[in-house]
Amino acid sequence: MVDDEAQSPENAGRRGHEPSRIDRRLLEILVCPLTKNTLEYDSARQELVSLSARLAYPIRDGIPIMLPDEARVLEY
């Protein structure tokens, strides 16, 4: 589920630009807005996942949306 390199073709940018790689460094310094724990990158769904908060923050056009209101609630 966590993969820094692979990009699935169907997620490769809606507007024809190169999909942004999510930097390993960014994952190290970003924290979940709610729990302050680190996040994991789901390259297939283009989401940054906080397992502790059970939330997935969307990445749209290579831009992570780090707003709790925009996050998807993970199912148990």
Place this chain on the structure above:
Amino acid sequence: MTAPVLSHADVNDAYSRWAPIYDAVFAWVMRPGRVATAALVNQTGGRVLDVGVGTGLELPMFEPHVKVTGIDLCEPMLDIARRRIESHRLSNVEELLVMDAMDLKFPDASFDAVIGPYLLTVVPEPERTLDEMARVVKPGGEIILSNHIGAESGPVAVFESWLGKRSAALGWRPQFPWSTVTNWLARRPDIEFIERRPLDRVGLFTLIRLKRKASPQSEALLP
């Protein structure tokens, strides 16, 4: 003079409307603050957080040794910033993220400098934003702001007062008082005031430099 009230929704709505024409309207008049900010950051280099990066007008001004992370609340503005990064092939812009300036998702002391070009007039709570900027900058690092500071009196003050009633539609506050910054500084002994400098002859915009003091105590706590 108090700062007029702005909500997140006001700011997001206004800038979603501004995004397509923002550069045409504001690029030129606000260029001096961006140039001055980039010049300061280029001197020191390192990792920089650009709070309210918007359409990324200043991004091509940073030298390659400056590694930039940009955040903004407004996604349509960041879409333009991303296209700018692609067209200028800016490899030193590490990431763009949609994030609330009053609630940064970075751990303490993450950046060598934190900049806010024309930011404080557009955030709902300027002091909370300054707290967050101070939290994520490393001890010894600078907070560099450029902003319109409201006139204290005279015809400009009257005009700004009139314009201030339209803050919600504009998406920013024309009446931003200097006391917002001094009040914040008064309760933050860990922050040093370095400089307040006019950016143009009419005094429309001002550059403000603050520094998080490099206290041995706070450094000892860092890994």
